[in-house]
Amino acid sequence: MITLTGLQKVYQGESGIVTALDNVSLAIEQGEIFGIIGKSGAGKSTLIRCINLLERPTAGRVIVDGQDMTALSERELREARKSMGMIFQHFNLLSSRTVLENVSFPLEIAGVSRNEREKKVIPLLELVGLADKRDVYPAQLSGGQKQRVGIARALASQPKVLLCDEATSALDPQTTESILALLKDINKKLRLTIILITHEMHVIKAICDRVAVIEGGHLVETGKVFDVFTNPQSLTAQDFIKTVVNNKVPEALSAVLSKTPTAGGNLVVRLSFFGEATNEPVIAGLIRKFAIDVNIISGNIDHLQDIPYGTLLMELSGNEKDTEAALHYLQDLDLRTEVIGYVARHAHAAS
Template identity: 85%
Template sequence: MITLTGLQKVYHGESGTVIALEEVSLAIKQGEIYGIIGKSGAGKSTLIRCINLLERPTAGKVVVAGQDMTALSEAELREARKSIGMIFQHFNLLSSRTVLENVAFPLEIAGVKRAEWEKKVLPLLELVGLSDKKDVYPAQLSGGQKQRVGIARALASQPKVLLCDEATSALDPQTTESILTLLRDINKKLGLTIVLITHEMHVIKAICDQVAVIEGGQLVETGKVFDVFTKPKSATAREFIKAVVNNKLPEALAEVLSETPVAGGNLVVRLSFFGAATNEPVIAGLIRRFAIDVNIISGNIDHLQDTPYGTLLIELSGAQDDIQNALNYLQAIDLETEVIGYVARHAYAAG
C-alpha cells in the first residue's frame, strides 16, 4: 500500500542545514496499523507528512496505492490526497461549525451538495459514537470527542490510508485508550491502512502490527511489534520499551548484586515468557529435573495485544554443573534467559 524508498528531507535555514530524514526506506502493507515511534526532533512528523507530500522530500520516492506521489503534478496530487486522510494532535476543528458541518467540510470543499454529504456524514458520526452531538459546536466537546470528530472528518472522503500525527498526545490515558480502540475498530471494519506516529510506546503496544523506530532522521529498527518488544535490537527501542515493561531490579537486590561470580554464591536470572509458555510450570520443572533450589524474587505478566508475555526474576542455588544444566534446559524450551548477576548466598533474603 505504501512504499518509501531512499527518502531524504533537508532544510536549509539561516542557522545552517538540517537533515530531517536520511535514506528512509520502508514498506507498509494494505490493512496494517503501522506505528512510527521516536523522540521529539527524531523526524517522525516530517516522515508522515512526506507520505501525503505536505512536506516534499528532497530525494527519494513515495508510492501510495501504486501512485508515485513525488511524480504527480499539483492537480494530480490534490486528487491523490483524497485517498489519504489525516488526523492531528490538536484536532484542527472549525469553531464556528457544528460537529456535522466539521465532518462534512472536505466534502463541501469538493463541491458535494448537502443532501448528498449528509448521507455520508451521518453514518460516520455513528461509527465514531457521536450521532447525538451532530448539532453541537467544538467548544462544547471534550478532547476525546473532538478527536472523534477529527477521525470522522478524515474518513469523509473514503480514504484508503489514514495518517495519525500524535493523535492521542493531548488526551488523558483513559481517553487515549478509547481512541485507540476506535482506530483498531475502524481498521477492522473498513480495512483501512493506518500509519500512526507517536513518542509513547504504550500506543504502539496497544494497536500496532508493525513498528519503525526513528532516531536522528534514520530508521534504527523495524519489525513486528511483538518481535521488537521482546527482542529489541537498538538502544532507542530498548529505552522506549522500558517505559512500559518494568524490568527494574528490586532495590534491595541491586545493592548486593555482583557482575562477577561470588564464592559460594547464587546466580540471578531473568526469564522472559511469550505466548503459551506463560502457562507452563517452569519453576516446578526446574526443581523436579535438577538438584537446585529456586527462589522467585519478582515477576509480572502482561499482554501484547492478544499475546501474553511475562518476566520472572529468580535466584538459583546448587552445584555449578546442576545450575548450568538448568540454564541449558531453559534455553532448550525457548525461554529468553538473561543472567543478571550473582549474590552471596542468603544475602538478598537477608536484605
C-alpha cells in the same frame, strides 16, 4: 500499499543545514496499522507529512497505491490526497461550525451537494459514536469527542489511508484507550491502512501490527510489534519498551550483583515467556529436577496482540554443579533465558 525509498528531507536552519530524514526506506502493507515511534525531534512528524507531501522530500520516492507522489503536479497531488485522510494532535476543528458541518467540510470543498454530504456524514458520526452530537459546536465537546470529530472528518472523503500525527498525545489515558479502540475498529471494518505517529510505546503496544523506530532522522529498527517488544535490537527501542515493560533490576540487587561468578554465589537470571510457554510450570520443574532453591525477585505477565508475554527475575541457590545444570535446563526450554549476574550467597538477592 505505501513504499518509501531513500527518503531524505533537509532544511536550511538558522545555524545551518538540518537533516530531518536521512535515507529512510520502508514498506507498509494494505490494511495494517503501522506505528512510527521516536522521541521529540527524531523526524517522525516530518516523515508522515512526506507521505502525503505536505512536506516535499529533498530526495527519494513516495509510492502510494502504485502512484509516485513525488512525480505528481500540484493539481494531481490535490486529487491524490483525497485518498489519504489525516488527524492531528490538536484536532483543528472549525469553532463556528457544528459537528456535522465540521465533518462535512472536506465534501463541501469538493463541491458535494448538501443532501449528499449529509447522507455520507451521518453514517460516519454513527461509526465514531457521535450521532447525538451532530448539531453541537466544538466548544461543547470533550477532548475525546473532538478527536472523534477529527477522525470522522478524515474519513469523509473515503480515503484508503489514514495518517495519525500524535492523535492521542493531548488526551488523558482513559480517553486515549477509547480512541485507540475506535481506530482499531475502523481498521477492521473499513480495511483502512493506518499509519500512526507517536512517542508513547503503550500506543504502539495497544493496536499496531508493525512498528518502525526512528532516531535522528534514521530508521534504527523495523519489525512486528511482538518481535520488537520481546527482542529489541536498538537502544532506542529498548528505552521505549522500558516505559511499558518493567524489566528493571532492583537497585538493591544491582548494588550486590557481580557480572562474574563468585565462589559459593547464587545465580540471578531473567526468564521471558511467550505464548504457550507462559502456562508451563517452570519453577516447579526446576525444584523437582535439581537440588536448588528458587527465590522469585519480580515478575509480570502481559499480552501483546493477544499473545501472553511474561518476565520473571529469580535467584538460583545451590551447589555450582546443580545451578549450572538448572541453567542449561532453562536454556533448553521454549523461552528466553538471560543471565543477569551473580550474588554472594549471604547477600540473597531476593531480600
